Amino acid sequence: MQAHDTIDFRKQALFLDFDGTLVDFADDPMAVxxxxxTFASLRILQxxxxxALAIVSGRRIADLDHFLAxxxxxxxxxxxxxxxxxxxxQVRRVARPEDLEPVRIALAAGVATEGRLRLEDKGTALVLHYRGAPELAGSxxxxxxxxxxxxxxxxxxAGNNIVEVHPAGMDKGEALAALMASAPFAGRVPIYAGDDTTDEFAFRALARWNGIGIKVGEGQTAATRRLRDVAAVERWLNEEAARQA
Structure with a gap:
């Protein structure tokens, strides 16, 4: 089934994951x-x-702005x-970096003894990366x-070659709800595309608005539609932008 079947962009809001959806993964997260x-299509659709178009990601908003500048x-x-x-x-933050300080210290010590693990400090979240060394998933x-x-x-x-910790009470489903609560998203039907296990929170939340979930790639999912990979997402967005231009 094509992701764009029966979608009316005049009445919907579009939510897109970043890594694995708009860009392919890279060993260096800053090299994507x-x-x-695709960038031009996003601007047209926005x-x-x-x-009513939002990027929903595990990355910091500052990093997203860097890639989309x-x-x-x-x-x-x-x-x-x-x-x-x-x-x-203004960017609103619902947690403080100091809330994770004990975990930050413990993870830094552990990474120092296993050089193939990389610790990414997002301030309000900490991520252990093991891309390139999948045998370290258990470690x-x-x-x-x-x-x-x-x-x-x-x-x-757990995500795609990562393990992440952050303060409880927020996930991509709750993020979707927060954005849907006011303009320009309120009153629209959400379309959400994502590839990772963390996007499943958003897929499950879509039922509140009779929304449409699009799983990118393989694997079990709560989404009702599927696109094969980033290239397929790009084709879909480009086709939709051409229709709207």
Whole structure:
């Protein structure tokens, strides 16, 4: 089934994951790049949707802005711990970096003994990366479990070659709900495309608005539609932009 079947962009809001959806993965997370044609399509769709297009990612909003410069979009960063309702508006943060300081210290010590693991500090979230060394998945999970042992109010999530921890109470489903609560998204039907296990929170939340979930890639999912890979997402967005132009 094609992702765009029966979708009316005049009445919907569009939510897009970043890594694995708009860009392919890279061993260096800062080495990814969005293709110019896809970027142009996003700008067209943002205009046609009256601004109701958001990027929903585990990355910080500052990083998303770097990759999408000079254009800005509504965004949920760090799985919703950072929220920007409209382009140019203030970024709201619902957690503090110091909340993770004990975990930060423990993970830094563990990474120092296993050089193939990399610790990414997002301030309000900490991520252990093992891309390029998939055999370290168990080690990364155990290191994270040990680091959060005895600490309350934290949520650990596994993703594509990562294990992440951040304060509990927020995920991509809650981020979607927060954005849908006010303009320019309120009153529209959400379309959400994502590839990762963390996007399943958003797919499950879509039922509140009779929304449409699009799973990118393989694997079990709560989404009702599917696109094969980033290239297929690009074709879909380019086709939709051509229709709206």
């Amino acid at each position: 790049a969005i293709r110019p044609a 205009d046609r949707l009256d601004g 000079p254009w800005t979009f509504s965004a949920a960063g760090v799985h919703g711990l950072e929220l920007r309702q409209a382009p140019g508006s 990364a999970s155990r290191l994270m479990e040990d680091a959060v042992a005895g600490l309350d109010g934290l949520k650990v999530m």
